[in-house]
Amino acid sequence: MRSYTARHNKIYPLKNRSVMVFAVLLGGALAGCGQMGMQVGTDDLKTPTVLTGSIPSAADVAYSDLSPEDRLAIAANLDALNADLERGSNLDGLSLPWLNAISGNSGTVSEVSSSAFTQTGCLTFKTTANTIAGIKLYSGTACRDITQKFAVTALAVADA
Template identity: 60%
Template sequence: MRSYTDGHIKIHPLGGILLAIGLSLGGCAQVSVPMGSNNVATPTVLTGSIPSASDVAYSDVDEEDRSIIAGHLDTLGATLADGQAATGVALPWLNSVSGNSGTVTGIDTSVLSATGCLTFRTTANTIAGIKLYDGTACRDITRKFAVTALTVSEA
């Protein structure tokens, strides 16, 4: 006598055999995904996204350039502590390793005392050409400036 009351389900022997054959043949199936193309005229795009102005700025002006820009803003920060405004100030910068150079201008210190950040514009003469960038630099915990945002400017 059975101890449960849900009913008895029988599996037909032929159904079990068909199920076993189907599962074993499933491993023989091939699914191929193209990993690339040798066709140079119409290559396969594997990954990608819509490039933004910040992507271009990141590839053109690298971390070393940004730290040089921030260092020049730090030297300006000493005069800003004395209460002098940054209007009309032009800070030239040069990365002697990469050869990139530019000039930081348009420094806006209106929210510096409230947020610890300032905005600026800089040119960058890189291997990609000369472009104008809008940037933001904020003070970190050591009170040094760090470039936190940089985008290509629509001049």
């Protein structure tokens, strides 16, 4: 007759404590790899500053319709005004067409206001945009960055 006996498994404690200390230190070091950081002093204009998604705003629509490359095309056309701004020329009635050759979006910058330019280095403007979503009117602000080039800092759907 056969008899079956259960085996007793014994858990042996670590005889070498340095192995346990190494394992704890390795786990702690790898836990540091999961940290998240935030850049300070960045000029990241790709990320919209609209933080709530529950209440749609005109800025949400502008950021979904116009890509960062479209904003660069608008800013490049505003850079063409640098010489006129330095002379203090009147910008009333000025129209600047813009085109993003990559996306095919286009429009016309108009109603450029340089009233606050001397104090802030910023211009306000309106632009049309012919995108896949249709033709819309946007109001925006462009400010000079550290390289003295314009960058679109704010853009929202405007009332026609």
